Amino acid sequence: TGFQLHHLFVTILVHCHPVDPHVLWEESRANLCDDLHHHLIHHLHIENPTEEQIFDYGLHLITEDLRRNG
Numbered sequence: 137t138g139f140q141l142h143h144l145f146v147t148i149l150v151h152c153h154p155v156d157p158h159v160l161w162e163e164s165r166a167n168l169c170d171d172l173h174h175h176l177i178h179h180l181h182i183e184n185p186t187e188e189q190i191f192d193y194g195l196h197l198i199t200e201d202l203r204r205n206g
Contacts, residue, residue, distance in 0.1 A: 138171035142194070146201045161195070169194035 145160075145168055154160050161168075169190050176185040176193060185193075 138168055138194075141168050142197060142201070146198060146205060149198075149202060150205055161198075165191050165194060168198075172197075 141164070145164060148154060148160070149157055172190045172193055173185060176182040176190060180193075182189065
């Protein structure tokens with residue numbers, strides 16, 4: 137699921153120090169954010185979230201998780 141991939145992504149960033157995290161994000165973001173469309177609609181009340189909003193929210197969640205774990 138997206139949540140499990142999100143956790144794995146943060147673990148990779150914290151413990152494996154990838155050479156280019158931006159490229160890793162770009163290549164993985166669709167899978168990392170696959171469950172966020174539903175969350176944005178039902179929990180944050182964004183009626184029709186765009187792909188950009190979904191990816192921005194996914195990046196926000198990863199940033200928050202990195203702050204807690206990094």
